[in-house]
Amino acid sequence: MAVATRREAAVETTASWRPLDRLALVACWSAGMLLCAIAAAIVIFMGYKGLQFLRPHLLWERPLADSDQSRSGGFLDPLIGTVALTALGTLIALPLGVATAVWLTEFGRPAPLARAVESGVEVIAGTPDIVLAIFGLVLFQQSFFGFLSFTAEGNAVFGRSFLTAGCMMALVALPFVVGGTREALQSIPRHVREASYALGKTKAATIRRVLLPASRPGIATGTVLGMGRIVGDTAIVVILLGATLQLQRVDGPPLIGDLRGTGSTLTSYVYNNSPAGEGNAPEKAYAAAFVLLVVVIGLNLVAGRIGSGRSAWKT
């Protein structure tokens, strides 16, 4: 019934409207259509260019510095870099973000501290990634953090590595994780908590056994959105990861040595291969950008799928 009445309202004739009002309606339609057109243009154009230039061998060949495009290799290293950096950033952001959100919603005392943390997260969300990147560089060039990256002669800390970039990427993802978790926790009705207490469970047990499992979809949505942000971020990669063409490892145990080294991701690969960067190989940039776009859109679809599935507490 409700749907039917709304449908009738939608066909209200505009014949009696003033010309100005009709003009405004037309403007609304065209604004909406314009956005659709832009989105469609981006997807179709990138898809066309991507399929035109993407060759399977690009995915498993290492990039080489060569001005001859047939010999400059593919983008295996940036691909690994993207995966590694995203994993690292998520690994740091997930526990930190969930812990922050649980503390904020379930404890939140002392209140002034909670409010400070809350606004701190908001400030981080509003800080441009370029400022985060450059701040990370000052921070991790302190000799105290030398173990995270490569130390040059004379104790100058390089400050650029997967580990340092991962830490800053965690800050990029953090607001999304905190937001998703908080929203999920807040949507759990009070009586669920009270039932758990009534069964004699402690607060810690309630959080671990009841609240966290129930808010898993929310946490997952936030995390996946944050991952999308990390994958798409360029400024931090250019400044904090060094954006070297190949992965450059530092001496040390296998995994640690790699993570202390520098590398690049798909975003910095695209940047460097665009006319603005040093590589200037538009075909490669299009191919990498296509892969990047597929990854990001895929992550968003996953987030949407998880997000739409949460209706456990509809009352």
Next chain:
Amino acid sequence: MIGGMVVFVFAKAWPSFSHNGLHWFGPPAHGGSVDDQLAGIFNSPADPRRYEYTIGAWPLIWGTLLTTAGAVALGLTLALLSSIFIVEFAPPPVRRVMQPVIRLLAAVPSVVYGLIGILVLVPFVGNHLISQQRKESVVYVVQLSGSSLLVAVAILTVMIVPIMVAIMSDALRSVPRAWTEGSAALGVNRWRTVWTISVRAARPALIAATVLATARALGEAIMLSMVSGSTGFAPNPLDGLTFFLEPTRPLAATIVDNAEGLSVKPFGQTIYAFAAVLLVSTFLLSLAGWAAKQPLKRYGIAG
């Protein structure tokens, strides 16, 4: 953490500010360009007492202001109209398409926007919109290649509109139905109802959305460094239409472009000064956004 960030960046930036005083915010002295000054700082002698710091960052600040203000003004109109469209006028099938469209536009990484800009829009503007005559008219001042304020503002608008639409449509949707129904019952047509009741009730959310979008536009670095021309040139409104086609370079893009020079001490400090200005302005914007949201909580219109 936040405090540490501010302290660190300012400690690094201080020599640049203290050396120039208020001239830091002024135009480059003696008619030089800001790029020449940056080069001078980069090549300054290794002796700490003879470091070169002189800079007038006005062209960069002006570039930031222009791109941000242009994109926010355009984006506000576009976002308001399209969120009204989504909430009120779109037939259900169209509405179902619009949601993923907005999400998609928000998700596209800035480097992809930049790539499209530099490989498609910039050559198009350079080859078709700028006549030879126009190029010659300013050839002694600046080169017009198509990397311009126009392209930068256009792409930046597309980048910030999704953020605004997300917030605005939420707010418009949560305007109490009784208010709009009351207006409709008085015989007011639907456009007038939306415009006078919903939009007015959601005004704090519109401000909050604008503030957020401004912060995003201020901090956008990669895309702007790719399409805005990367010359420290202050577009001059007196040039008429050419104004929109002149290149510029905002603060954030300057940081990306010069990231390699960070290890040169005075140069790095100057770059940190740019970052400090950005940090303070986004911080102020967060504050403003928080203040703008307060009346919303009173009505319970948005969370």
